Amino acid sequence: MYVSTGGLTSGLDSIGSSTPADTQKKAVEGLISRLLPLRSHQFNITIDSSIGPANRDTFIVRLNHLIVYISIYMHISAIFLFCKFIYQFCISH
Numbered sequence: 001m002y003v004s005t006g007g008l009t010s011g012l013d014s015i016g017s018s019t020p021a022d023t024q025k026k027a028v029e030g031l032i033s034r035l036l037p038l039r040s041h042q043f044n045i046t047i048d049s050s051i052g053p054a055n056r057d058t059f060i061v062r063l064n065h066l067i068v069y070i071s072i073y074m075h076i077s078a079i080f081l082f083c084k085f086i087y088q089f090c091i092s093h
Helices: 021-035 075-089
Strands: 002-005 043-047 058-064 067-072
Touching: 021 043, 021 075, 043 075, 058 075, 067 075
Parallel strands: 043 067
Antiparallel strands: 002 058, 058 067
């Protein structure tokens, strides 16, 4: 498990979103399914504004049985984290 509070999306730390969490989650899942149509089922996204300090890009990443669980403060950070995960851990972009 990896947990961080801040620093993921430099310069975006102080922004928030008024979009409902369910809508944000669908946007991230839609992007993942377009980029990895055969593997999108292996990513479980949770948008949770209650984790970490307010308006900070806090996230938790867990791997369990080939599923990547991402809990994150808002969808912008989730998209950035997904791309970073693919680039750093899967050696792809």
